[in-house]
Amino acid sequence: MKLYELIIIGAGPAGLTAGIYAARKKMDFIIITEDIGGMTKYSWDIENYLGYQFITGPELVEKFREHINEFNVEIREGQKVIEVLKDEENFKISTKTDTYFTKTIIIATGRRPKELNVKGEKEFRNKGITYCATCDAPLFRDKIVGVIGGGNSGLDAVLQLSRIAKKIYLIEIKDHLTGDFFVINKIKKIDKVEIFTNTKVVEIYGDKFVQGIKIIKNNEIIELKVDGLFVEIGSIPNSEIIDFVEKNQYNEIIVDCKNRTSHKGVFAAGDVTNVFAKQIIVACGEGAKAAISSFEYLKYL
Amino acid sequence: MEKKVIVYSTKTCPYCKLAKEFLKNNNIEFIDYDVGEDREKLEEMIKKSGQMGVPTIDIDGEIIVGFDKERLKQVLGI
Incomplete structure (x- = not known):
């Protein structure tokens, strides 16, 4: 069975940058990934990505793909590591199908x-x-729509929807919205936005499509009729x-400044x-560091 | 005979853009409906596909939800 010097799992900004660095160092490696680009x-x-004053995610991913294709990197796309x-x-x-x-x-x-993780979500x-x-x-x-989550991505969804929807319920489980102060103030001024804090979604119901949600506030179940629900x-x-x-309490893998984990070689x-x-x-910078770190590690193995 | 291709999309959806570019690059003619603007076509899309995700692509009655390059190639025979 072939033994690689390096296997990179994932091909988002971190994995692809690691791939480019590993390719330039002529390492014997492959990338295993479900898709290119990730989130x-x-x-x-x-x-805020240097070199592009403005670019969309899919376009940047296409640039990444072109860049990695410059090097003959073997990418096993469509493979999920178990x-x-x-x-x-x-x-x-x-x-599912292979072992490396x-x-x-x-x-x-x-x-x-x-x-x-509430009733009706999968359906x-x-x-x-x-x-x-x-x-x-x-x-x-x-x-009429609901936005779940009062962090920055939830607030962003509310702003986008404020120009489109008739009515927006913003639902946050904590006792206050957690996004940027500036955006919160903006949203509070929009008439059609109704904010529920200290509120938990317990069920999403409907027929063929979503018709409403059940929320709990102050131990009281409230039903809101909505046509759409944005989970953020x-x-x-x-x-x-x-x-x-x-890993830390959030299940993130703990790394040091050289991207080493607690286990040698990982x-x-x-x-x-x-x-x-x-x-x-x-993430790009981290990927670069990890590849260099792996290269250095192999040198002294 | 050429297949009739309809793309139901929104202006802001990144995958709609990619799907349309893919069709253009392969010289596939298609009709594009902006379902963010056109309510009737949105209803039509929902009726055909039983869901609301975009892009929804109709190729001679075969419905593909999302930008699934491999399936597009397969159905279009390219």
Whole structure:
């Protein structure tokens, strides 16, 4: 069985940058990933990635793809890694169909949107429930909608919807909205936005499509009729595939300044880690560091 | 014979843009409905696909939800 020097898991900004660095160092490696671009694809306006005053997520991902294709990098696209195991000094990586062996790993699996985990959520996905306000907000012209989550992404959804929907309920589980002060003030001035704090969503109901939600505020169940529901309650790290590295209380993989995890030979980069600032440009930098770190590590092995 | 291709999209959806670019690059003619503006077409899309995700692409009655490059290639025979 072939033993790689490095396997990179994930092909978002972190994984792809790691790939470019590893390719330039002529390492013997592959990238295993479900898709190219990760969560970057879902960003709409990107105005803080150096070199582009303005670019959309999908366009930036196409640039990433062109860049990585300059180097003959072997990308196993469409493969989901199920688990990473120790194999004596090396590591064994399993997907549904294949098994790979490698001396070092870079975990760059990123994050995924958090789900509400309430009754009706699975049933009505794409049938009124959406996790991408940028994509779907225009479908709700003159409709009544709910936005779950009072952080920045929830507030952003409310702003987008304020020009489209007839009525917007903003629902936050904490006792206050947690997004930027400036945006909160803006939203409080919009008449058609009704804000519920200290409020929990307990059920989404409907027929073929969403018709309403049940929420609890002050121990009282309230029913709100909505045609659409935008879930914007943050994200969680895709760190379940490995269980022998240390993680923090949020399940993020803990890395040091050289992107080393608690286990020798395992590196991690980008949003799956405890790195400060979950940003595209930060993830790129982290990916670069992880690749260099893996290269250095192999040199002295 | 050429297949009739209809794309139901919104202005802001990144995948709609990618899907339309993909069709253009492959010289596939298509009709594009902005379902953010056109209520009637939105209803039509929902009726056809039983859901509200965009892009929804109708190729001679075959419905593809999302930008699924492989399926598009397969259905279009390219």
